[in-house]
Amino acid sequence: MSSVKGSEKFEQQVLTEHLRELRSCLIISFVAIFIGFCLSYTVIRPIGTWFFKPLTEVLPEGTSLIFTSYQEGFFFI
Numbered sequence: 001m002s003s004v005k006g007s008e009k010f011e012q013q014v015l016t017e018h019l020r021e022l023r024s025c026l027i028i029s030f031v032a033i034f035i036g037f038c039l040s041y042t043v044i045r046p047i048g049t050w051f052f053k054p055l056t057e058v059l060p061e062g063t064s065l066i067f068t069s070y071q072e073g074f075f076f077i
Helices: 002-012 015-042 044-058 070-074
Strands: none
Touching: 015 044
C-alpha cells in the first residue's frame, strides 16, 4: 500500500518540484563523479608504473617507452 501512496504523491507534484528534485540529483551525481575522478587521478601514476614494469625491465638501459599515437600518452600522464 505504501507504494501506491508514494506514486500518488509523485504524480501530484508540480513541475517545479520535479525540476528541483532533478537538480538536486544532478548536483549529487556531478559531485560524486568529480570526487571519483580526483581519486582516480591520484592513483594513475602508480597503476601505470605497475602496469608497464615488466616492459620497462626488459628495455635496454637509457631507453624509454615511446607512444606511437597522440592519445596513448594521455592514458598515463
